[in-house]
Amino acid sequence: xxxxxxxxxxxxxxxxxxxxxxxxxxxxxxxxxxxxxxxxxxxxxxxxxxxxxxxxxxxxxxxxxxxxxxxxxxxxxxxxxxxxxxxxxxxxxxxxxxxxxxxxxxxxxxxxxxxxxxxxxxxxxxxxxxxxxxxxxxxxxxxxxxxxxx
Amino acid sequence: xxxxxxxxxxxxxxxxxxxxxxxxxxxxxxxxxxxxxxxxxxxxxxxxxxxxxxxxxxxxxxxxxxxxxxxxxxxxxxxxxxxxxxxxxxxxxxxxxxxxxxxxxxxxxxxxxxxxxxxxxxxxxxxxxxxxxxxxxxxxxxxxxxxxxx
DNA sequence: CTTTGTGCAAACGATTTGCAGGATG
DNA sequence: CATCCTGCAAATCGTTTGCACAAAG
Numbered sequence: 148x149x150x151x152x153x154x155x156x157x158x159x160x161x162x163x164x165x166x167x168x169x170x171x172x173x174x175x176x177x178x179x180x181x182x183x184x185x186x187x188x189x190x191x192x193x194x195x196x197x198x199x200x201x202x203x204x205x206x207x208x209x210x211x212x213x214x215x216x217x218x219x220x221x222x223x224x225x226x227x228x229x230x231x232x233x234x235x236x237x238x239x240x241x242x243x244x245x246x247x248x249x250x251x252x253x254x255x256x257x258x259x260x261x262x263x264x265x266x267x268x269x270x271x272x273x274x275x276x277x278x279x280x281x282x283x284x285x286x287x288x289x290x291x292x293x294x295x296x297x
Numbered sequence: 298x299x300x301x302x303x304x305x306x307x308x309x310x311x312x313x314x315x316x317x318x319x320x321x322x323x324x325x326x327x328x329x330x331x332x333x334x335x336x337x338x339x340x341x342x343x344x345x346x347x348x349x350x351x352x353x354x355x356x357x358x359x360x361x362x363x364x365x366x367x368x369x370x371x372x373x374x375x376x377x378x379x380x381x382x383x384x385x386x387x388x389x390x391x392x393x394x395x396x397x398x399x400x401x402x403x404x405x406x407x408x409x410x411x412x413x414x415x416x417x418x419x420x421x422x423x424x425x426x427x428x429x430x431x432x433x434x435x436x437x438x439x440x441x442x443x444x445x446x447x
Numbered sequence: 448c449t450t451t452g453t454g455c456a457a458a459c460g461a462t463t464t465g466c467a468g469g470a471t472g
Numbered sequence: 473c474a475t476c477c478t479g480c481a482a483a484t485c486g487t488t489t490g491c492a493c494a495a496a497g
Contacts, residue, residue: 209479230380267414275440290425359454
């Protein structure tokens with residue numbers, strides 16, 4: 148399969164390919180498609196959602212390959228997992244530090260900018276713990292779920 | 298099976314039983330054992346750990362019953378899930394708000410007191426989001442993993 | 448005595464793995 | 473052309489479910 152088929156924005160495609168190469172990864176259409184798709188959305192999809200989205204028009208990648216692509220992308224530091232619901236693993240191409248908002252009604256997840264909150268002081272946690280970073284998860288209700296069936 | 302067999306601290310046992318009754322739950326030895334065990338530890342065990350721990354000396358509860366007990370305890374608001382690693386659901390009998398520290402090396406989870414951090418201002422999130430609460434997760438290395446094999 | 452819980456085993460769903468053929472660099 | 477990736481199917485692991493029996497109130 149040709150990589151061009153899975154990407155309609157040539158300029159960005161080149162950038163994505165460069166990123167993958169720069170990480171020493173082989174650039175395959177499947178990897179490219181997974182990463183480009185993740186970069187192009189902000190809703191932290193599951194593997195199932197990626198699978199449906201990628202293969203919508205014609206087969207691009209199998210499920211097993213999506214799993215292995217995601218693993219490779221994770222190891223390269225290009226993608227991270229987001230775990231906020233039991234049994235659901237979501238993926239996020241935004242690896243800069245940021246927080247999350249989760250709607251307790253529909254499960255939707257939305258990013259919150261890092262500087263939405265003042266920096267937290269980690270230095271006076273219990274002695275012995277070495278803190279490397281942190282993240283805030285906010286729980287609540289999204290707009291859509293506040294005004295049901297309208 | 299008799300409840301006394303699974304609890305060696307009679308005074309606390311009575312309190313646990315009262316709590317369960319107060320929530321309108323039937324008090325069974327299995328439920329009691331699950332909840333008492335969770336109350337007595339702070340390491341957020343998985344179902345597998347609970348299963349091993351409870352049945353260590355003699356059979357107390359089956360796996361299916363632990364799942365159903367945990368579900369009932371959750372619905373009663375006595376227990377909550379903690380999700381910080383893929384594929385691993387942990388349980389916590391501390392339902393007061395608090396934060397978590399996760400060791401990226403061994404996966405151990407430790408509670409952080411709620412007032413370890415100044416309260417965050419949730420009011421200026423994106424308009425439309427209704428925030429109900431939040432939680433901080435700190436990532437790092439625990440004491441044990443900082444000084445390997447000693 | 449009525450209702451709800453338990454235990455077993457089968458069912459399930461998400462993720463992982465083994466392996467043969469195919470694509471990448 | 474050597475290495476690594478892909479796709480398929482089978483295997484695995486955590487969790488859920490159906491059902492007959494037992495226990496709680």
